[in-house]
Amino acid sequence: MIAEQLRRRNIRDERVLQVMARVQRHRFVPEALTEQAYSDNALPIAEQQTISQPFIVALTAEALMLQGDERVLEIGTGSGYAAAVLSLLTREVWTIERFRSLAETAAARLHAEGYTNVHVGIGDGTAGWPEHAPYDAIAVAAAGPHIPQSLIEQLAMGGRLVIPVGSREEQQLVRIVRMPDGLRQDRLGPVRFVPLVGQEGWAGEPPAQQR
Numbered sequence: 001m002i003a004e005q006l007r008r009r010n011i012r013d014e015r016v017l018q019v020m021a022r023v024q025r026h027r028f029v030p031e032a033l034t035e036q037a038y039s040d041n042a043l044p045i046a047e048q049q050t051i052s053q054p055f056i057v058a059l060t061a062e063a064l065m066l067q068g069d070e071r072v073l074e075i076g077t078g079s080g081y082a083a084a085v086l087s088l089l090t091r092e093v094w095t096i097e098r099f100r101s102l103a104e105t106a107a108a109r110l111h112a113e114g115y116t117n118v119h120v121g122i123g124d125g126t127a128g129w130p131e132h133a134p135y136d137a138i139a140v141a142a143a144g145p146h147i148p149q150s151l152i153e154q155l156a157m158g159g160r161l162v163i164p165v166g167s168r169e170e171q172q173l174v175r176i177v178r179m180p181d182g183l184r185q186d187r188l189g190p191v192r193f194v195p196l197v198g199q200e201g202w203a204g205e206p207p208a209q210q211r
């Protein structure tokens with residue numbers, strides 16, 4: 001996985017590569033899919049969501065330019081896999097998930113696997129998690145039609161936000177850096193994520209009604 005999926009596609013941050021080698025992705029996929037845990041793609045989890053492709057997790061982590069002492073917010077906990085990766089790259093991670101069932105499973109798994117610096121919350125992450133703001137880095141693991149204003153407001157000066165933006169079918173992974181004179185934006189490439197559903201994302205059924 002490290003050589004073929006990550007190095008070959010130009011993931012260069014050695015800390016990211018080391019952490020990707022350390023986190024056991026097979027602990028975060030449904031048991032029936034254990035054998036596919038290190039394959040080069042997203043895999044289905046509960047609530048019709050997915051655990052992200054390893055390359056996308058590495059690309060996002062690298063783009064956040066983490067040195068080790070940041071406070072990081074993730075939107076879309078899902079399986080908890082990306083939160084585990086981020087937690088080994090930085091000081092503290094807050095991650096928020098709209099499906100209670102996913103949040104609870106991920107929190108239990110992260111705890112069982114010994115990730116002690118991750119805090120899992122339940123709710124609409126398009127509003128961010130204002131209580132712990134500002135964040136040095138924000139990673140959004142679901143794709144919205146535009147960049148939620150709340151997330152920009154919760155970025156520290158110099159902070160980085162990585163988010164897929166576009167239509168429901170295809171998106172660009174975008175990095176925003178908050179600078180004293182405004183926002184700098186660069187494109188990291190075409191991607192496909194599950195939809196970001198919420199106040200500042202796509203409309204959707206409230207999760208409680210889906211179960």
Ligand code: SAH
Binds near residue numbers: 050052076079098123
């Ligand atoms: N980082 C996850 C990827 C999960 S897929 C992993 O490594 O497994 C994206 C997740 O975002 C889904 O679980 C989906 O339910 C969640 N999501 C979508 N919109 C959201 C919102 N507004 N707030 C919080 N979570 C959201």
